[in-house]
Amino acid sequence: MAKMKVNGTDQTFEAEGDTPLLWALRDLAGLTGTKYGCGTGLCGACTVHVNGEAVRSCITPLSDVEGKEVTTIEGLSGDGNHPVQQSWRELNVPQCGFCQAGQIMQAADLLKKNPKPSEAEILDAMSGNVCRCGCYQRIIAAVRHASTGA
Amino acid sequence: MLHYMEQAKRSAPSDDGNELTFANVSRRNLLQAGTAGFAVAAFANPAEAFIKYPVGGTAMPNGLKYDPKIFVSIDPDGTVNIIAHRSEMGTGSRTSLPMVLADEMGADWARVKIIQAEGDEPKYGNQDTDGSRSMRHHIQSMRQMGASVRHMLASAAAKKWGVEPSAVKVGVHEVTSGSNKAGFGDLAADAMSLEVPKFEDLSFRSEKDFRYIGKGNVPMVDLHDITTGKAIYGADVMLPGMKVAVIARPPAVGEEPAKVDDSAAKAVPGVISVESLPITVMPAKFSPLGGIAVIAEHTAAAIKGRDALKIEWKKGPHSNYNSAAFTAEMRKTAAEPGKVLRKEGDMAGAMKDASKTFAREYSQAHMAHAMMEPPVAVADVKADSAEIWAPVQSPFGARQDIAKALNIPIEKVKVNVTLLGGGFGRKSKCDYAIEAALLSQKTKQPVKVQWTREDDIKHSFYHTTSVERIEVGLDDAGKVNAMRFNSVAPSILTTFAPDSGHQFFIENGMGHVDMPFQVPNLSIENGKAMAHTRIGWFRAVSNIPRAWAVQSFASELAHELGKDEKDMLLELIGSDRKLEPAAQGFPKDFWDYGETYAEYPIDTARLKNVLNLAAEKAGWGKTLPKGEGLGLAVHRSFVTYVASAVRVKIVDGKIRVPEVHQAIDCGYAANPERIRSQMEGAAVMGMTLALYSGVTFENGAAQQGNFDTYEMVRSDNFPETVHTHIVENPFSVHASGVGEPGVPPIPPAIANAVFNATGKRLRDLPFGDEI
């Protein structure tokens, strides 16, 4: 059993402590915006925020999140209008869209810590997130756009 | 694939029933019909705005449907509901096809709602979303249905107001006549009960009046949901009482479990039961591989349980498959004469008389699609009915296969299509949905089958592995006078039929027999290679190895002869002409992507045009700093012409790709914004497959498993700027494929650029990121 706050609401998961946060969120809390892509921390599709830090939920056991605050794509902003989400829409970033929740959560984390990242910092911060459809050019542009408006 | 085969049979030149339908709609007939018919102010008659042309879609199973009453409904509040009958996997077809209909109809896109069709081809027409066919096959039917609804709305208004139809104007989401005015919603009930007008009686919007078609101003319908986590993909379907299954499949195709110890698996908290699925071996179409399934309360427990299974596998018919040995064998075969598929002149004689010969060989490893969403499906099977939710590219094909596997009549099987988290051809094969259906039937509860990433890479329907050998003979003037092009690769057909060792007409039509070089003495050959794993189509299919070989070879030959690479390519392509399959020794079963050749001929002028365009935009011929190089490649696939000009930069011994120019001629460009996104994505996928994508086999088992061993291009090294140049065409230049044709020219363009940067020639895919 693990207790935590998910998107601002108290949540108790009746599951083993080694259960990855990803599956607890998806299968037990029904928050399916967070995606499975590799299960081993290699693709970023499962990125959520734990106490404000981007983590790969597929390799984060519930026991590590006990008493903490989890934010998923569903809770990133009340109205879906976080600047990163807006920027993603303005630049028509997605193709299939499957990786994009993870990309957005990663980008939001970067911009919170570093509101005006350099190009190299953007590329580096986003390099853990795979997009098989190949939207990188727009992803990077959208992070830049959310940061500077350019 | 069976669809392809059926289609090819039905579109053979001798059977032109479909063409006749269109041929009868002559310009004269149309003009007469236009005047006699129902004229709506401000719209041109069909002869001016839209001349219908034959398209391969009519020969696909269940063809094309033109009934707007099936595709469109209008709510009293004016909401226009449009059916998306193709699967959305990232190309944008779920947006672009309804957009065509809406524009022609006069609907305001902001008031359009998209409804995803379930798998039902008798109702919606062909739904097989592959082969870069969505826009190519359906743009005409979408326009026709849009125009039909517009006419019906105008007709209903004319009746209601007692005015002449010609006095009625259809604007954006409203109909007017003098002071009379009505919204689409007000007229919907009357309009939709009218008879659907014939094509001949329709008027069409002229191109200059399009609001959305050709503009690229309509965002993807799922954009908001995707960015807020609300979009529903396969794994996001949750049913009450649903359990999750993860399956241990045989390491090599056809291996049977000899001993299963499931005690540790059953001890995992949350695990409910362990079930076995029958083992299959090719040809088994899309039947699952079989294996041992662990069913659990949730996904984490199912994965943990599956991983705790201890299984000893008995050797099977393909347990000796080893990639290194197999590639060596293919090389040997490629050097020998193969089965001749196309013959022009006397290759052997001309080769003997050549003053110089030049030969090169290019190989490619197997690839897995690795779409971001691994295979997944949910099934709820009852005693005499079944409902499935799955990300499938061919929902009706899946429905047929599932009905057969369950032994339930197809009318009792419903297949709901979710969004696809990427498809790339993998999700045309519905084995994972059959697995879910079988397990649900067996355990009498709703079941989700979830594939892990390792399952996906280790148990794919792999892109084939190949060796392509090209030999040329030059005359005294240094002109290519003879050419032998031998392609050796296990065939996709082995998924469907006993293995003959030879590729079949669809693979042959993908850059092999249709090779466009103007060489008087030509022999296009296919050497034998047997399949030892499941082979399936992967985005762009056989065009990848063919473009890889032909476009690398042209560059090598240029360097050998001291010529400019672009000049060499232009010289090899030769004069502006349309290839003549019959006169040029093409095989009788030549497959032009299922299209009528006369409508989509191989046009060398268009091929050269995109090459020149990409080269010019990239600044071909300019001097680059040391360690940088430009590379070119051009290829026609899916009846579309694409050239890539790639700039490579070697940094600390690593291949980087700062810039790509993609020039595409895909006929009429219906949604330039999504065409650009496809070209950008193709550059990334092309770079990934050039550098990294190799699945190799040892003792029948795939050696790669996750993104550590099967790497992807990421934002730390990717095609940083992709410029897409779309050749502008009027509607009369038939829209052609977009999803796939951007991929094939990328790997050879990168390799050619690497050569120009370093002097090192790469001939084997994947070639790694270090040089």
Ligand code: FES
């Ligand atoms: S699913 Fe967690 S990093 Fe890939």
Ligand code: FES
């Ligand atoms: S949009 Fe498809 S994986 Fe990123």
